Amino acid sequence: MSIPTTERPACNICGFRLRASREAIAERETRSCIGCGSTLRFRALMAALQSEMDQAREIRVLERIPRRGQIKGIGMTDAHIYTNALRRKFDYINTYFHKRPMLDIRHPAAHYLGKYDFVVSSDVLEHVDGPCERTLGNLRALLKPGGLLVLTVPYGFHEVTIEHFPELNDYRIEGKGADRVLVNITSDGREQRFSDLSFHGGDGSTLELRIYSYPHLVRLLGEAGFVDVKLHDSQYPQWGIIHDSLLGLPITARAA
Secondary structure, three states: OEOOHHHOOEOOOOOOEEOOEHHHHOOOOOOOEOOOOOOHHHHHHHHHHHHHHOOOOOOOOHHHOOOEEEEEEEEEOOOHHHHHHHHHHEEEEEEEOOOOOEOOOOOOOHHHOOOEEEEEEEOOHHHOOOOHHHHHHHHHHHEEEEEEEEEEOOEEOOOOOEEOOOOOOEEEEEOOHHHOEEEEEOOOOOEEEEOOOOEOOOOOOOEOOEEEEHHHHHHHHHHOOEEEEEEOOOOEHHHOEOOOOOOOOOEEEEEO
16 A cells, blocks of 8 residues: 555655655565665665764665765765765775776775775674674774774574575586586585575676674674674665565664
């Protein structure tokens, strides 16, 4: 059932009204804003960023807040839906794994380290190969002390992160479409072949390598030098932020 016109929420990124049913607005990946095309994930991500930066002040439309050019931010293949607003409001740069400006979070270049007041990473970490501990440690290294990490990542509430390819080492993808196969040569020289691969939308490296465990992720963030880890489950129906599930919500953490 559609939301009555008088009750239609607005997008907290661009300010346009949402033209979709309540069910569509609450769907994490459905584009429901007639202005910027935002999804629930993007609106919730920007609400988490704003609430932590402004210390729980009232959420406002991102495009309408005063410019704060002294605040430096960096994104990792962030969606254009909110990158334009971030550029206008902060000293922000979006980076990519496969084109310039490039950031390989496995081995970040020295000029990125210790420079940023916030880092945005939305549904990226499940695609980064290598140890989770290394990736989270490198995210911490990008931030100034007290800097803010804002992230989303697919997770469950199982005990330990599920690695789809636990011996991943020297690998390649063969084939096309649904017939693609991952071929891996382990560190001791064994060949492994995996089918039924899960790819997410987007450019660059989009193969799903893992499903995080939320409790495990919280522990890993602490070990990487983050404090004040928060799961942002607040409802903002006036901004079309309606969570019907606890899975995939934004997480924030501060660099110690």
